[in-house]
Amino acid sequence: MQKERKIFLSESEMPEAWYNIQADLPEPLDPALHPGTLQPIGPQDLAPIFPMELIKQEVSQERWIGIPEEVRDKYLSWRPSPLIRAVELEKALDTPAKIYYKYEGASPVGSHKLNTALAQAYYNKQAGIKRLATETGAGQWGSALSMACSFFGLECMVYMVKVSYQQKPYRRSFMEVFGGSVIPSPSEMTASGRAVLAQHPDSNGSLAIAISEAVEDAAARSDTNYALGSVLNHVLLHQTVIGLEARAQLEKAGDYPDVVVACNGGGSNFGGMAFPFVADRFQGKKVRAVAVEPSACPTLTRGVFAYDFGDLAKLTPIMKMYTLGHEFMPAGIHAGGLRYHGDSPLVSALYHHKHIEARSYNQRECFESAILFARTEGIVPAPESSHAIKGAIDEALAAREEGKSRTILFTLSGNGYLDLAAYDNYLAGKLVDVPCPQSELTEGLQCLPKV
C-alpha cells in the first residue's frame, strides 16, 4: 500500500501535556532581572500583569505540564494539525531528501499563535481577569488573542504597530470580527505612546513601542493583564504541542528527522517545533535544529548574547538573550513577525551553548522559495514561514549534492492569505533586500543596560 501523504493523529492522540525544556537544560538559564533594581525578579514582580499559573510555568522545572481540559477542548477545533509529506516539492527539487511539513496554518487564525493564545486566555479567565492587553506586529498574534478572548469571554485590547495597521486593514477586521479592540501604536492612550509621539509624531511604530503600551495598559488596570505572543518561557512551552505532535506523526510514518527547521523571531514557533527534538538530542539522538531568521533582523546570527530590555520604554524585565539592542529599528520587511530586536532566553541559551544552529536569509530568496512551494504544494505561505521553506529547501539541495537521503521536518507556521500584498510586491519586482549594515548593528548595541 502506498504511504499516505498526510499523517493525521486522532483527537485522542493529541498530547495531554506540554513539554518544558527547562527540566532538561544542561546549562541553567540566567535569571530575569528587575528593570529598576537589576536584581533577579520574583513572582510578585510579575503578578501585576500575569496570572500566577503562568508565572509558575515561566520558572517551572517540571518536565511535563498538563494541558487543561478546557484548552484541550478548544485545541480540538483544529488540532492535531496535519503533518504533510511535500512530495511535489521534493519532485521539483529532484532531491533524494524526504521533506515533511507541519501545517500550523490550518488553525482557524491561520497560524500557530492560537496554541498559546488559548492557554493564556484560559489561565487569565481562571484568575478572574476581565480584559487582556497585548501588542501585535503583522497581526497574527493579535488575531489569535482576539479569538481566544472571544472563546473565553474576555475583552481584548490590541496595540498594533502603526505601519501594519495601515498596510493590513484585513488583519484589523479579523480581530474585530472576534470582538477585539485595535488601535494603532504609538497611541495617545499611554504615556509610552505619547512620549514617542511627542518626539516622532509620524512614527510608524515598532514592536518594542507597542509592547511598552500594552504593558503600561495592563499595569494600570486591576481588571487587565498583559499577554505576550512569543519570547517568554511559558509561551514557548504552550507551542511545544507542535513538535510533540510532529514527532508522534513521524513515528506513525516510521520516520525520524535528521534536521528540524523553523523560522525564528521571538522564538515561539521555533521553540515549539524544536524543543521536543532538542530533548531527544540531549538523550543522544542525532538530530539538528535550525532556526531561520531574516538578514534584516539577524538577532541570533549577528547579535550579542547579553542582558537587554524587551521593550523600548524599559518596562519589561531585563533578560539574557541574543539581542540587537532594544532601540534597534529593523527595516520594514514583510515578515513582520520576525522583526524583533531580541529573542527568547531559552532559544538564545540553546544557541549560545551550541545545541541548535541558526541561519539568515534575505527576503527575496524567501519569497522565491514561497512561490515554488505554492506552485508545488498549493499553499501560499506567510512571509515568516517562507524563511523555514528556504531553509528546508537548502537542506534538500545539500542532500542532493551529497547524493544521500535526509529527512527534513519544517513548520509551515502560517498561511499567507492576508499577506498577498507582499506577494504582489515581489511579483512586480518591487521588493528589495535589506541586509543590515554592521554600523547599524554596532550602533544598536549602544543602548544595552550595564548589568
Add this chain to the structure above:
Amino acid sequence: MQKERKIFLSESEMPEAWYNIQADLPEPLDPALHPGTLQPIGPQDLAPIFPMELIKQEVSQERWIGIPEEVRDKYLSWRPSPLIRAVELEKALDTPAKIYYKYEGASPVGSHKLNTALAQAYYNKQAGIKRLATETGAGQWGSALSMACSFFGLECMVYMVKVSYQQKPYRRSFMEVFGGSVIPSPSEMTASGRAVLAQHPDSNGSLAIAISEAVEDAAARSDTNYALGSVLNHVLLHQTVIGLEARAQLEKAGDYPDVVVACNGGGSNFGGMAFPFVADRFQGKKVRAVAVEPSACPTLTRGVFAYDFGDLAKLTPIMKMYTLGHEFMPAGIHAGGLRYHGDSPLVSALYHHKHIEARSYNQRECFESAILFARTEGIVPAPESSHAIKGAIDEALAAREEGKSRTILFTLSGNGYLDLAAYDNYLAGKLVDVPCPQSELTEGLQCLPKV
C-alpha cells in the same frame, strides 16, 4: 469514549468515482439548445471550447464516473476534507439538533472550487490544450483554476468582473502567485467587452459579461479552451466528491442527516453536497435538501423555469433553468459567488419537480450568522457560505421549537480570509439589505428568448 469532533477519512477512503445524478433522474432533463438555431446541440457544437471527455460527462447517463488517478493525486493534498460537529454553535443556539459541517474551505484555495478546477485542467491537458480562459466574480473560481493550471502546466486567462477586480486586489494577487493572467472585465480584449464599453464606459462588469469575454477568447484560439466554475452538469459532477465524503463520514459517526443545507449560486456547491443525498431520497430515504440563495438574486425562489442564455452576449447554449433573465443585474452584495442570473439545469429541474427546497435570505442576517459561527466555531466564513450557516441555524432553531433532535449537515464552502472588507462594512453598520423589487424581476424576464 467521547465521540471525536472532527471526522476524518483516510486517503484510501476518498471516493474513487464522482456520482452522476443524471443516471437517477425521475424526470429527464430538457436538452440544451444552440443559441443560433434553437435546435438541440450536439457534441460538435461544444468541441471548439471544451475537451471531448468533459462533453461526454456533460451528457453521460453513467451513474459513476471514475476520478482519474492524476486528479485523485492532486485531491489528496487536502482531501478528504474534514467533517466537523459544530458543538460550540449547538451550545450557543441551545438546540437539541446536531449540526455537522463539511469544511471545503480547508482546500488550498480556500473553497470547494478546486474540486472541479483540477478535473477540468486535467482533461484539457490530456486533450493537448495549452491555455484556458475563464471568468471570475468574487475570485474563488479564478483562484482555483489558476492553481489547477499551474499544477498541470497550462496557461490561465481570467476575466475578472471589474468591481471585484478593484475591490479585491488580494484575489488578483493570489491568481498571479499561481501564474494566472487577470484582467478586469469588460475589457478591450474581446468584441463582447468592447461592445459593453462602447455603451457603458464605466461599466462595473458582471458575470454574464465576463463569461461572454472568456467564451469568445476560447472560441477564437485553437490552443485555448473555456472553463466554467459552476452551472454545467460536468462541473456539478466533480463537486459530488463533497457529498460522497460527507455521507461516508457521517456513517463513521453512526449518523445520517435529516436535512442537508448549502448555498446556491450557479449550483455547483449545492449540487456537490446534495446530489448523493437526493439519490438516497430517490431510494426512499427521508432526507431534505435545502438550497439557500441571496434575496438580492433570488433565482430559485422568485425566478421562472424557462430557457435562457448563460451570458449577456448570447454566446452560450440556451438552457432550461430557473432564471431572472440574462440581462438581470444583481445588486452589489458581498456574496459575489451567488450573483448569477441563472442556475444549474440539474438543480433547477430537481427544484421544479420538488425533490429539493429553496430559501432566500438578506445579507445582514447572513453576516450576523457568520459572526456567531466565527465566535463559536472559530472559522470566518466566506459571505457565500454564510447563507448556508443561516439556513442551518434556522433548522436548528426549528428543532429547538419542536423540542426534537434533528441532524443537520451543511457545507462551509469557503473561508472568508479574503473577504474581511465585507465584515468590516457589516461591523461598521454600513451594510444594507437589497431585496429585489418585483418590478425589477418582471423587467429582467423581458429578455428571455422565445423558444
